[in-house]
Amino acid sequence: MQDLHILPKLSDSLSFLYVEQGIVQRHQHAIEIIDDTGQVLVPVAALSVLLLGPGTSISHPAIKILAEHGCSVLWVGEDSTRFYAQGVGETRKAYHLLRQAELVSDPDAHQAVVLRMYRYRFSEDLVPDLSLPQIRGLEGVRVRKAYAEASEIYGVAWHGRRYDRNSWQSGDPINRALSAANALLNGICHAAIVSGGYSPGLGFIHTGKQLSFVYDIADLYKTEITIPIAFQTVSEGEDRVESRVRQHCRERFNEIKLLQRILPDIAHVLQVQDASQLPDDELDSDPALPAALWLELNDEELI
Secondary structure, eight states, X not given: OOOTTSOOOGGGSEEEEEEOSSEEEEETTEEEEEETTEEEEEOGGGEEEEEEOTTOEXXXXXXXXXXXXXXXXXXXXXXXXXXXXXXXXXXXXXXXXXXXXXXXXXXXXXXXXXXXXXXXXXXXXXXXXXXXXXXXXXXXXXXXXXHHHHHHHHTOOOOOSOOOTTOGGGSOHHHHHHHHHHHHXXXXXXXXXXXXXXXXXOOSSSOSSTTHHXXXXXXXXXXXXXXXXXXXXXXXXXXXHHHHHHHHHHHHHHHXXXXXXXXXXXXXXXXXXXXXXXXGGGSOSSTTOOOOSXXXXXXXXXX
C-alpha cells in the first residue's frame, strides 16, 4: 500500500498532459487515451497533472489510478484557458495548510511573505511598511517593463495585455500565447500546491479567489518563463500559437526543472519547516480516520 505519510515526489514527474476530444480509460497500470488519430498509453506514475479539455470522457478506473499515483486532474476549458474543477492531491498531512493559514491571518507575517515573493521575482527589497496596493502597483510596473523588453527582444508588437475570456479568437496572437502559457503554468503550480498540502485559496498578494495562492506562486515564474516563451513563439509565426506555446512550455519546464523548484520555493517564501522532519505522532496512519472530538484527561490534568 502506498505510504501517504510521504510527500509525493513531484520533482520526479512529468509536467503535464493536455487532452481534449478523446476518451481516457485505464489500461493495466497506465491510462489509455483514445481519439480520432489512434490510442496511446501514458504511465501515470510519471505524470504530475492531467488537464482534461472539452469533449473529454474519463472512466472511473482511470480517475482511481490517477489518484493513487498522486496525479492531479484538472477540468479546464479549450486550450486549458479556463479552470473548472480539480481532483484531490496526494498528501494527507495538514501541517503546511495550518502554517499557511497562520501566515495569512497574521498581518505582519502576511506582509513578510508578500515582501519575500516580490524579492524572489525581481531580486529587489522593498520598504517594509508599504501597503499591499502599493506593492501591487510596483509589481505592475515591473511586469509591464518585462512585456516591453520581451517585445523589443523578439520583435513582436505589443499593445498591452488585452483579452476577452468569452471571445478567445478575438485576442491577438501574443495575448493568446500569453494566456495559454500562463494557464499551463497555473496548472503546474496548482498541482504542486495541492500535492504539498497547501490551500490554493489562501493567497497573499492575490486574495479573495479560490485560486489566489496558485496565482501567487505562478507569478514567481512568469517573467522568467511564460513571458519570454510567448513572445518567442509568436516571433516564429502566428499559426497554431496555442499548441506551439504548449510545446515550448513543456520543453522549458523540463529544461529548468520547474517541478523540482516549486515546492522548495513555496517553503522558502512561507518559511515553513520540512514536513518530512515532523514527528510520526503528528501524522495519521489512516487518512480517512475521523479526528477525536475530545481527549480523556485524568484528575491531575484537569487541575
